[in-house]
Amino acid sequence: MKRDLLTLRDLTVEEIHYLLARARHLKEDWRAGKLEPSLNRKVLGMIFVKPSTRTRVSFEAAMYRLGGQCIFMTEKDSQISRKEPLADMARVLSRYVDAIAVRTFAHDDVEELARFASVPVINGLTDLFHPCQILADLMTIEEKRGSLENLKVAWIGDGNNVAHSWINAAALLGFTLSLACPEGYLPDSAILGRAQSEVPGKILLTQNPRGAAASADVLYTDVWASMGQEEEADARMKVFRGYQINRELLASASPDALVLHCLPAHRGEEITEEVLEGPQSVVFDEAENRLHIQMALLEWLLCGKK
């Protein structure tokens, strides 16, 4: 039966660890110039309704590096712009391609595509979740720290799609996640409540960034206004002012804390230039790992475990 990745909850803990290990292996093969063309003749269809640099290019590069091909469409290029039902799109595309990666607004839309597609559907970001990003983040943390054991992650900023995927990751893997989010910009209460009930005491919500950052192993942030929220950017700038990862906040974390950001970053807003470019920041390794985890994910969804 085909598998989808719409949220991290589509994976078991064992599958997450498999993907992390496989991505590490593929990264070594890639560095050694020894990647096998395991996706030879496979085709990934991509429907991106929102812009993207990392997600698009890492998926495309992953397919090409493993011997496959991609067909990329924006909303404009496809009949979605003329209201072709997603259920029809899904069934038609399934006749042409081996998997579909989607970036869009409504999470319901990827669910609808997945329901009707007979090939795997991968969520490349919706308003609610960004699961592929967190897989690359976990890979980066494991690589830098050696393990995900006894991990404490602090999320500073908006309770957004990336935060929701971190919440799911904490519920599945059982690490400690402290979210510092301003009133009115908290994570979705159903997503948070479900996760908190699964791992009591592990997922904490505060309005105090210093409290969340205290002794954290990872400080994580994201833009204050996500794609589609451009008109709220000025209002959000005021609300989020105290929720910046800067030298002072970093000083309250563990001395060897890692700083992660999914990128793109707005320097001087959610993170200072000094911290983003500083020695504790691993944002470019994190961005690189999007490629490796995407290779592992595509290989697993299209060909099974190696």
Ligand code: CP
């Ligand atoms: N982090 C991330 O998803 O970046 P893009 O929007 O460039 O894909």
Ligand code: NVA
């Ligand atoms: N929260 C951001 C993530 C970008 C990768 C957005 O949705 O725009």
